[in-house]
Amino acid sequence: MNSRDIMAIASARLLQDHQRVLVGVGTPNIAANIAKRLHAPNLVMIYESGVIDAMPKKLPLSIGDGTLVDEALAVLPMGELFSHYLQTGWIDIGFLGAAQIDSRGNLNSTVIGPYTHPKVRLAGSGGAADIACHLPHTRDRFAPRLDFITSPGHPRHGAHPDGRGPWRVVTDLGVFGFDECGEMVCLALMPGHTYEEILDHSGWQIPRAAALEQVPEPSSREVQTLHALYSTLPGGGK
């Protein structure tokens, strides 16, 4: 079980049954599919490709796979999904990957280096839609200042009202939330990792919650579910 798998399982636990979640590509997709097969069978998985309430038999490789469509409640034109469901607030939680994050939860998935002369040109926004996020924990990625704001985090003064804005960040080292000022706080440590490691791998001093928790080890059911999902991939996963 590698660190991506543990991240996927830890974030799956953050999703609640009956929530409507906009599922991004990569680890979020794995996590949502684990949650749906374990504690959240009524999780409504929504994909920016236009799929509402997907019930994929296989683990989709991308968010446009046919398996997402087969047993879905509906397939909408992308424009309808964005305007009638996302814009109107009918999606509870967005679940994204990103290349960089700062202390306010601003995300960068556009570019490393200057936009007009990029060092690394990334994929860009797509439907990046803003609540939880997901990334390997390194100093480059936990940056005091982003090269580009793709998805806005909490406003400069205070957190977003009404639970809007980024809610949780899951990395290979820990799980993070945001305080009432909109600043990132370390809530829990991943199995086998320490708070000091987090400080070493972050570009700024992330404070710790008064009661810093420990993310429980993946249970055997979680591990089995994940492996069952991987086994549906071409070649049986990696």
Next chain:
Amino acid sequence: MNSRDIMAIASARLLQDHQRVLVGVGTPNIAANIAKRLHAPNLVMIYESGVIDAMPKKLPLSIGDGTLVDEALAVLPMGELFSHYLQTGWIDIGFLGAAQIDSRGNLNSTVIGPYTHPKVRLAGSGGAADIACHLPHTRDRFAPRLDFITSPGHPRHGAHPDGRGPWRVVTDLGVFGFDECGEMVCLALMPGHTYEEILDHSGWQIPRAAALEQVPEPSSREVQTLHALYSTLPGGGK
């Protein structure tokens, strides 16, 4: 064969094969269905209820009848029809009834008398969409000044460019067009009627075309087609 039937046949002749026509309720609906069964088998009949290329087996009583849907090419939400087809100019000709018309082709289907204290409150605009129109020829209806402009005709100075604006008006007395100034002109007389009768029944002096034509009598094929359509109505038509 009453005067409405002759009007329906005369206006059916104005529709050309392969045209896309927005079909209004009433006589326009009968006329379009005659044309499609005679000289315009590829007429694309579009109804504001969202139906594209209807192929009704029966004469629809209203523009929302199930028979319009059964063999249609597509049924769209009304909003899509209006915004993607009508607003963008992909419909060649609109075909409407109206209560009143003036010399510029302005139509009134909203109200007789003042809007706020109506003498007769009519149905209102619906999708009234503006090119040919259809009405019994009386002084009240051919009015120098309308009580209400529901569908705008030619602008005050000159006709609409590019064939836009009202094109033909069919009444029980004649067929009318518009000159280059946007003023109504009598083009042809219905069988058995005279230009003098038209002047008698109009609220202004409608000029006549240099070569005033005679609308040919309904042919036996036209009459048979009309009767066949009526026979599909509940009770076999009136």
Next chain:
Amino acid sequence: MTIYLAGFSHLIPFAAGHELIRQRRQHLTLCRATPDLVYDQMIAAGVANRVVFSYAGNPGVGLLPAFRRAVETGQIAIDEYTHFEMVARLEAGAAGLPFWPLRSPATDLASYHAHHTVVCPYTGEEISTVPALVPDVTVVHVQAADEQGNLYVEGLVGEMREAALAARIVLATAEKIYPAGSFRSARSSLLLPGFRVSAVAAVPFGAHPSYAAGLYERDSAFYQAWTAIARDAEYCQRWLEEWIYGTENHQEYLAKLGQQKLDMLQMGEPHE
């Protein structure tokens, strides 16, 4: 309170409208592109003090006598649009935006309601707009719902989806409620996902005298008879007494119609 009973000619929620009459609701603002007989009946019953609409006719027959009388006597206020403007108002509501842009012809209607333009920030062109319409409650009638409240329709949808998506609360009546998962497949015609629907009731023939494609035909005879009923204010009240106030609920209304009538509507017209 603003109510939208949705559906263009097809799947009109008559049972829901009749129940609003039975409950003797008052002071409602009734919105519908095509008020049709359902609002004519509700207006005659004194349910409404305002109607927001775009075409107040009896489709294929003529006018709406109770509506006419109420407008001509000033008993109700009206807020009138073209069809395109009306659905554009719903599109704005459905998208959560305060206005919608459209190319709207210059008619006299514009003198009677706020009708502002915006200037396109890219081309400088002046574009018409309408304000969003956000009904407090939209009611739809559908051929099928499942236990999770997912709603399915076939045939004409008119403005049903936008009217529902624009509303704060969506109520549905359905010809039949099926087990969860009955229609799972991307090809079925979902009108609305269950999470967007507050409540669903099974109401067979809930659209009578309008129709439900594939299930029963429109009661054209009643649409034609309505003109004579509603033209006479007293006759109209007697009709309401007998058919709406006088029936406890929609089952009684259907029983009063009689099985023979329902069978005939289900069979369709014999000469087809």
Next chain:
Amino acid sequence: MTIYLAGFSHLIPFAAGHELIRQRRQHLTLCRATPDLVYDQMIAAGVANRVVFSYAGNPGVGLLPAFRRAVETGQIAIDEYTHFEMVARLEAGAAGLPFWPLRSPATDLASYHAHHTVVCPYTGEEISTVPALVPDVTVVHVQAADEQGNLYVEGLVGEMREAALAARIVLATAEKIYPAGSFRSARSSLLLPGFRVSAVAAVPFGAHPSYAAGLYERDSAFYQAWTAIARDAEYCQRWLEEWIYGTENHQEYLAKLGQQKLDMLQMGEPHE
């Protein structure tokens, strides 16, 4: 000239894109929400001098090497949006309006392209807008067309319809062309009526290596292999030589892929 090859992951008109490469077209502005491999190949072939897009990734795999290289070296200009902004640009085009209103978050993208607001004339609220996108030509690939040019799809439609409705000219490739009237029924999934389509060509496997729901699967192995091919500029040119310039047309490309590969994609994955 502005081109839009439509389709989100599904039904991507690869055959059409390859033909543009074979014809050695240049100076095209390529628009697509998700450039995907098709634009990576076209960029590598020097077809484009500008890309209008919202997500330039290899779906489920990673980045687009040729696109990256072209952007990082300044070989192509970009005009970048979010997905919602991109489809809103198409919505405006499809509706014949010069702009579209939407609630768009304040991202750094706004510094790099015109991003104006309008003030709602009813509420005073400031609303974001995007300008219409009107491609000179949109190409769609569909599972079925009929002889009248009516286009039918099933599965994901993404932004296909809006991209086509927004375009001046619509070209279609279809897996198969059926006799007129084959799909007449309100329940079939019409993408576009024939009168809106300028030309249709029958191109079996025209979406390879993407997929056509119900007909053949995505060639995931090729999507994964592309990273290694395109990362090396020379290898990438050799690939183009061998597979695109070196084949006379799409039939030859398919013949080169081999019947066994096509059979495998048609059967789907064996472990399902």
